[in-house]
Amino acid sequence: MKDVHERLYAALHDELPAAYELRRELHAEPYLAGTEEPTLKRMLDALPGDGVLERVAGTGAMLRVGEDGPAIGVRGELDALPITEETGVPWASRNGAMHACGHDVHLAALAALTRAVDRVRPETPMVAVLQPREETHPSGALDIVKSGALGRHRIGAMIAAHVQPVLAVGQTACTPGAVNASADEFTLTVRGRGAHAAYPQLGRDPVLALSQIVVAAQQLVSRDADPMVPTVITFGTVSAGTAPNAIPGRAVARGTLRAMSDTWRWRLQDRFREIAEGMARAHGCEAEVWIALGEPPLVNDERLADETARLLTETAWHTPAILRSCGADDFAHFASAVPSLMLFVGTDTVSGLHTPTFLPGDETVKAVAESLLAAYLAAARVVATGGKRPARR
Structure with a gap:
């Protein structure tokens, strides 16, 4: 087994110069979600040509290399973001x-x-999963x-x-359990009754009702959620009215609900609706909550995480x-x-993720490749043992 590790590591390093050049080509010509066909073509040109290829999820593909048998899938995302680059x-x-x-x-x-x-x-085959639409909905991972x-x-x-820029160079997080939250988006519409701003008693103010909902919803995080289960409620947009001297008939807010527990994810949605509807009713208004389901919590397999950490250490x-x-991350659908x-x-x-100056160097390509190799080797061992922990010597 050690010989296979060493041969894979040596082969990986032989491939890095070409990988650096490929990274520059992909970076110079990015494509948004749903239009990734040129990126897919360039990737397929760079991958071995004798593997078993299957097109998936519209602009995605899966390429299998190695013999028959249970395989390890390795995901790479094809899509870019609508951001104007400022790296120079x-x-x-x-x-x-x-x-x-x-x-x-x-x-x-x-x-x-x-x-x-x-x-x-090596004995365990690998499937390169070239996934489209990671940054948008509908999710490419879910489609696959x-x-x-x-x-x-x-x-x-x-x-x-x-x-991940918050980690130091040379660090790889392989954390067991939930590592990312679920991410669902809500649209909250509060309907009241419009009136002249000087005569508020003649209307039912949806802006006031919405303001109270924004504040009350935060109590879900501090008083309803288990303190040991991270929870986020963020209102990203709030809009109402067109004139400063008029009470509008409607106010709308959009935002995100996030939870690290699948059980609490659904309970959070129910409680958010209850608070919105109840608070609106208390102000003589009506509230309607529409939730677009996104990714579930991303839960890492404990065996894979532990075995990868052990291999990185060794x-x-x-x-x-x-x-x-x-x-x-919609990788949660695979998980x-x-x-x-x-x-x-x-x-x-x-620079942080999703900023116009984000630009990791070549060493990051090497670090990601080495981390993936460690995880591939760990996963091959876990799959080969049927998920059972091998005896320690």
């Missing part, structure tokens, strides 16, 4: 889209790992899960990695770390279907 590098995007969330890094690392696995041909492709490719575990490739956040592991990899950029 020669290979910056100039089309109004940008890989400001590290997807170009993830894809380049995935290409290096896939080519290394294809060269060494619903298609049955995981079963067709006999995927026994899924892994993925995401760059090989000294990276220092294992712990990271949880109320961010969200709801098969044992899965999302890694977070430290990077050298001071």
Whole structure:
């Protein structure tokens, strides 16, 4: 087994120079969700050509390398964000889209790992999952899960990695349990009765009612939620009226509900509706809450996390770390279907994710590729033992 590790590691490093160049090409020509076909084509050109290919989720694909049998799926995201880049590098995007969330890094690392696995041909096959629409709805991951492709490719575990500026260079978080929150979006409409601003008694003010709902909803976090279960309620937009001297007939707010527990996720939605409807009624208004379901909580498989951390420690490739956040990723849909592991990899950029100056260096491509290799090896061991913990010597 150690010999396979060393051969894969050597093959991976042989592939890194090409991965760096691929990353620059992808970064310079990004495409938004639903239009990723050119990115997919470039990735398929970079991957081994003799694998078993299946197109999925419209502009996505899955490429299997290796022999028959249970496989390890490794996800890379194809889409970019509608952000105008401000990095100033020669290979910056100039089309109004940008890989400001590290997807170009993830894809380049995935290409290096896939080519290394294809060269060494270890016992456990690998499936490169080139997923569209990670940043928008409908989710590309959910479409792949619903298609049955995981079963067709006999995927026994899924892994993925995401760059994370809050972690130091050389750190890889492989945290067991919930690491990302569910993310559902709400639209709250409060209907009252319009009136002249000087005669409020003749109307029913939806702005006042909505203001009280905004404040009252925060008590769900402080008094309804278990203090040990992170919860977020954020109102992102509030709008009402067109004139300063008139009480409008309607007020609308939009925002997000997030929870690290699937059970509390559904209870949170119910309680949010109850508070909105009750508070509006107390002010003589009516409230309607519409919720668009997003990602479930992302729960890492404990066995995969522990085995990956052990391997990182033994090989000294990276220092294992712990990271949880109320961010969200549709990789959670894979984790709801098969044992899965999302890694977070430290990077050298001071800019945050989704900003116009976010630009990790080449070393981040290497770090992501090495972290994915460790997770692949760990997952292969877990799948081979049927998920049972091997005896320690």
